[in-house]
Amino acid sequence: MGATDFPIERPFTISVVIRDSEQRPIITFPTIPGFTKREISTSVITEEGGDKPIGSRIITQNYIAGKPGTYRLAPFTINIGKIAVRSEEATLTVRSIDDEETLSANTPVVGKDAAFFALATAASVYKGEGFPVKLSLYVAEDYPYELRFEHLEQQLQAMLKKIRPFDIWEENLGLTEVKRIPVTSKGKKYNEFRIYEAIYFPLTARTIRMPEVSLTMLAVKPGAGRQKTENIKFTSASASIDVKRLPSHPLRDQVAVGSFRLQEGLERRGVRVGQSVRYDFRVIGEGNISALYAPRVSLSDAIEVFPPKLQETKKRSIDGVSGYKTFQYFLVPKQNGLFPLEKTFQWIYFNPKIAKYDTLRPKMVLRVGETVATADTVRTNLPGSIYTGIEKLDSTEQAINWPVLVRAIANVLIALMIIGMIFLLFRK
Numbered sequence: 001m002g003a004t005d006f007p008i009e010r011p012f013t014i015s016v017v018i019r020d021s022e023q024r025p026i027i028t029f030p031t032i033p034g035f036t037k038r039e040i041s042t043s044v045i046t047e048e049g050g051d052k053p054i055g056s057r058i059i060t061q062n063y064i065a066g067k068p069g070t071y072r073l074a075p076f077t078i079n080i081g082k083i084a085v086r087s088e089e090a091t092l093t094v095r096s097i098d099d100e101e102t103l104s105a106n107t108p109v110v111g112k113d114a115a116f117f118a119l120a121t122a123a124s125v126y127k128g129e130g131f132p133v134k135l136s137l138y139v140a141e142d143y144p145y146e147l148r149f150e151h152l153e154q155q156l157q158a159m160l161k162k163i164r165p166f167d168i169w170e171e172n173l174g175l176t177e178v179k180r181i182p183v184t185s186k187g188k189k190y191n192e193f194r195i196y197e198a199i200y201f202p203l204t205a206r207t208i209r210m211p212e213v214s215l216t217m218l219a220v221k222p223g224a225g226r227q228k229t230e231n232i233k234f235t236s237a238s239a240s241i242d243v244k245r246l247p248s249h250p251l252r253d254q255v256a257v258g259s260f261r262l263q264e265g266l267e268r269r270g271v272r273v274g275q276s277v278r279y280d281f282r283v284i285g286e287g288n289i290s291a292l293y294a295p296r297v298s299l300s301d302a303i304e305v306f307p308p309k310l311q312e313t314k315k316r317s318i319d320g321v322s323g324y325k326t327f328q329y330f331l332v333p334k335q336n337g338l339f340p341l342e343k344t345f346q347w348i349y350f351n352p353k354i355a356k357y358d359t360l361r362p363k364m365v366l367r368v369g370e371t372v373a374t375a376d377t378v379r380t381n382l383p384g385s386i387y388t389g390i391e392k393l394d395s396t397e398q399a400i401n402w403p404v405l406v407r408a409i410a411n412v413l414i415a416l417m418i419i420g421m422i423f424l425l426f427r428k
Contacts, residue, residue, distance in 0.1 A: 001014050001015075001087065001090060002014070002148075002220070003220045003228070004090055004093060005092075005093040006093075006094065006095065006229045007094075007096075007229070008065055008067070008094050008095065008096060010218075010229060011038060011062040011063055011064055012032075012035065012062075012063040012064075012065065013061065014029055014030070014060070014061050014063070014087075015058055015059065015060040016058070016059045016060075016078060016080060017056055017057070017058050018056065018057045018058075018059070018080070019056050019057075024042060024057065024059065025080055025081050027059055027061075028079070029061035030076040030078070032063055032071065032073055032092075033071065033072075034065060034066055034067075034069070034071050035063040035065050035071070036063065036064045036066065037061065037062070038062040038064055039062055040059065040060065040061050040062070041059075042058065042059050042060075043057075043058045043060075043177070065092075065094040068094045068095055068096040069094055070092070070093050071091070071092040071094065072089070072090075073089065073090040075089050113140070113188070114139075114140045114142070115137070115138065115139045115140060115143050115145075115234065116137075116234060117135075117136075117137050117138075117213075117214070117234035117236045118135075118136055118137075118138060118236055118237070119133070119134070119135055119163065119210060119212075119213065119237065119238075120132070120133070120134040120135075120136065121133045121134070121239050123240075123242065124241065124242040124243075124244065125202065125241065125242075125243055125244070126243070126244050126245075126246055126257055126350070126352045127202055127203070127204065127243055128201060128202065128246070128255075128256065128258075128287075128350070129202075129257045129258070129287075129352045130199045130200065130201045130258075130286075130287065130288060130320050130321060131199070131200055131202075132197065132198075132199055132200075132319075132320075133163070133197070133198050133199075133200055133210075134194065134197045135194070135196040135197075135213070135215075135236070136192045137193040137195070137215060137217070137234060138185070138190045138191070138192050138193075139190060139191050139193065140189070141191065145232070146219070146220040147217045147218070147219055147232070148217065148218040148219075148220065149178065149193075149217065149218075150216065150217070150218050152195065155215060155216065156195055156196055158213075159213040159214075162210070162213055163211065163213060165202070165208050167202065167203045167204045167206075168200045168201060168203060169201040169203060169288055169290070169291060170198055170199075170200055171198060171199040171200075171201070171288075171290075171316050171321050172198045172316075173316050174316075175194065175195065175196060175197060178193050178195055179192075179193070179194040180192070180193055181194065195215075197318050199316065199321050201288045201291070202241075202243045204243070205243050205244060205245040205246075206243055207240060207241070207242055208240070208241040208243060209238070209239075210238060210239040210240070211238050212236050212238045213236050214233050214234065214235045214236075215234045215235075216231055216232070216233050216234075217231070217232050217233075217234065218230075218231060218232075219231070219232045246350050247350075247355070247356075247357070249357055251348055252350070254293070255348050255349050255357070256283075256291065256293065256349045256350070257287060257288070257349065257350045257352055258286050258287020258288065258351070258352070259285045259286050259287065259351055259352075259353060260285030260286075260287065260349055260351075261283075261284050261285055261360070262282070262283065262284075262360040262361075262362070263280075263284055263324070264279070264281055264282065264341075264363070264364055265279070265280040265282070266278075266280075266341075266364050266366065267279070269365075269366070269367055270367040270368075271333060271366070271367075271368055272333075272368065272369055273334060273335065273336060273368060273369055274333070275332070275333070276331065276332045277330070277331050277332075277333075277366070278328060278329070278330055278331075279328075279330075279331055279364075280326055280328050280329075281295055281308075281327045281328075281329065281347070281362070282324050282326040282327075283324060283326075283360065284324040286321065286322045287321065287349075288321065289312060289314040289321055289322070289323040289324070290314065292325045294308055294327050295327060295346060295347040295360075296345070296346050296348070297344060298343060298344055298345075300343075300344070301334060301335070302333065302334055302335045302337070303331050303332070303334065303339060303366075304331070304332040304333075305329055305330075305344065306329060308327040308328055308329045309327075310325065310326065310327060310328075311325070311326040311328065312324075312325045331366065333366065333368040335368065335369075336368050336369030337368055337369070338365055338366075338367055338368075339368060340364075340365045341362035341364050341365065341366060342361040342362045342363070346359055346360070346361050347359065347360040347361075348360075
């Protein structure tokens with residue numbers, strides 16, 4: 001159960017906590033005289049530790065009191081599947097607004113390092129280089145209050161409107177639950193409740209300023225004969241990220257930024273003139289995978305290059321975005337010879353780790369029009385061969401094809417006969 005002593009504008013709650021369960025059972029919560037049932041909310045908290053994370057599903061029924069006063073909550077039983085959970089009798093004290101103001105004035109002060117809200121990010125990056133953004137509430141293990149999230153999604157959206165720049169590409173890690181992670185800072189143990197994490201890729205070179213944002217939590221602490229509840233606001237520090245321009249280069253506003261390598265594949269190493277062959281140019285590494293552009297293609301009369309098909313795979317984590325993007329080309333050679341593909345394709349990028357430009361160049365060579373193997377070659381100099389003297393024949397003299405000539409004459413005669421019959425019919 002939630003706090004049994006609370007202001008009238010706050011709901012009373014009854015929660016069922018189910019550990020290590022992916023299913024939400026159907027639960028019938030009790031009716032409380034003098035209270036109205038409101039929405040049922042569900043949340044999931046994951047505790048890191050051991051071999052695998054342990055998830056707890058929390059199903060909460062909210063109740064709203066009709067007026068201030070003291071109410072009796074009789075003992076009740078809740079059935080969760082085949083398990084029956086029993087609760088003892090409780091007394092609910094609903095205070096008016098005046099009572100709440102007196103209670104807040106007597107609330108003990110807690111040290112700032114006992115619980116705090118933090119915005120974590122980078123200090124300096126290059127334009128196009130990804131940097132992490134994380135919002136977390138840190139609560140010391142000896143913190144005297146029980147802290148509960150209220151309307152977290154609405155609060156988070158309001159925060160993101162303030163800190164999210166307009167000129168960035170966002171790769172949201174998509175947290176669907178509040179993560180609870182044990183951490184140690186300056187020798188003190190905390191529980192980190194991570195509510196947001198993403199990777200931002202700045203699209204312009206400027207200083208990004210993120211203002212301070214606040215998270216409001218509901219604090220519950222037992223008092224003398226009754227539990228006290230109060231809203232506590234935690235405010236993060238502001239942040240500033242210096243986005244630097246890339247070093248001078250003719251393509252500095254067009255190149256990708258990150259750490260990459262090339263993996264290539266050629267369907268066949270040897271082809272004939274006019275025969276198409278597939279070539280895969282795959283860029284693998286860490287960076288803004290979705291924004292990777294196709295390699296630069298040097299057109300020539302020797303090879304025709306058709307526009308590529310794209311395939312993309314990426315993985316997001318707080319450490320960055322990694323994956324690959326494949327550009328699948330079809331090549332049609334027009335001349336015989338050896339064609340190193342490095343003369344046709346190149347991919348330029350900027351590596352922020354070493355602050356230098358680099359170029360990915362293919363190593364494969366396409367062979368076009370090679371001599372056919374001896375076993376497949378026609379021998380014309382053997383005695384008695386039907387091909388003997390074939391090089392002396394004049395290909396300009398065309399032989400008469402008698403069957404074709406007879407068929408053509410017969411078709412003409414049949415056509416004349418049909419025309420004659422039609423003429424006679426019309427004369428009659």
